[in-house]
Amino acid sequence: MTIFDWCRHCGVHKPMTEEHLPPRAAGNASPITVYTERDGMLAVLRSYQDGHTIPSLCLACNNGAGDRGLPQAYALWRDDTIGHLQRAAAGFHHVTGQPHNDMFWVFKDTGAFTLPMEHGRGLGTEHLVTLNPSRIIRQVLGMIMAVQDSRHLLDVYPQLVSAYRSDKPASIEPLTVHVALANVDLGYFRNGVLSVSVDLTGQATSSSTQFWAVAFPPFLIFLANGSKPPIEATRIDQWLAYPAGNAFSKRDRKIVYPIADPRELLVRKLYQDQAALNSSVGRHMYPLPDTQESVTG
Secondary structure (H helix, E strand, O other), X not given: OOOEEEOOOOOOEEEOEEEEOOOHHHOOOOOXXXXXXXXXXXXXXXXXXXXXXXXXXXXXXXXXXXXXXXHHHHHHHXXXXXXXXXXXXXXXXXXXXXXXXXXXXXXXXXXXXXXXXXXXXXXXXXXXXXXXXXXXXXXXXXXHHHOOOOOHHHHHOHHHHHHHHOOOOOOOOOEEEEEEEOOOOOEEOOOOEEEEEOOOOOOOOOEEEEEEXXXXXXXXXXXXXXXXXXXXXXXXXXXXXXXXXXXXXXXXXXXXXXXOOOOOHHHHHHHHHHHHHHHHHOOOOOOOOOOOOOOOO
């Protein structure tokens, strides 16, 4: 059955195609069941045989991302990051004797535990692998736009669409993009969310942040209205300054990502929902994914 709707990338009302989110090349090609919460109980929302998809893009926009190499660049970034995570988890297990996945529950008194890495060194090859930051960040923007229920991002922030569709250096200010690492299920907010920080000591002012988010393991990705993400995370929208086709500079290859702090309300909720789902379907915590398998199946 053909679905007619507005395309989340170009805004035109057309027949929709099924968009793989995250990309098929990023481990999203296996059967998966998506659940939703109804009256406090988990219920099956939809099952997919060939990876999670959503009918949100017209044919031209769906094919256009692949033609520009965006999903492929994102998949390589994911695989590289997972390689670093696997090595870090092995080291954590060796030092502490605890299960590899317990690394995701480590935090510091002052905030999140952080994982330094050099992009291009996590794929198990002898030589440095080239990653393309310009294409990675545009795939990230495209995925966030693709899951939206409303036209708010499309209509209020034309610079977002312009940056996504261009291969030239761009900016999305005042919007910013941030990434943290977590071992949670696939999920996303279909509308903007308001994060409110209230200071109970009287020493600082309260603040609020509007954000949009997707959880595509191992990433928690936030699009924020302003420079502050809802949790401790690393900003990456500066990657839009790279021309299309350019690799990371030596300086930018080295980066530090926080392991999402499980004390944060949002992160704790994600893990609680995952634990409830695991309990209801008799599933255990995901192992750190292999680069060839889906972490959501």
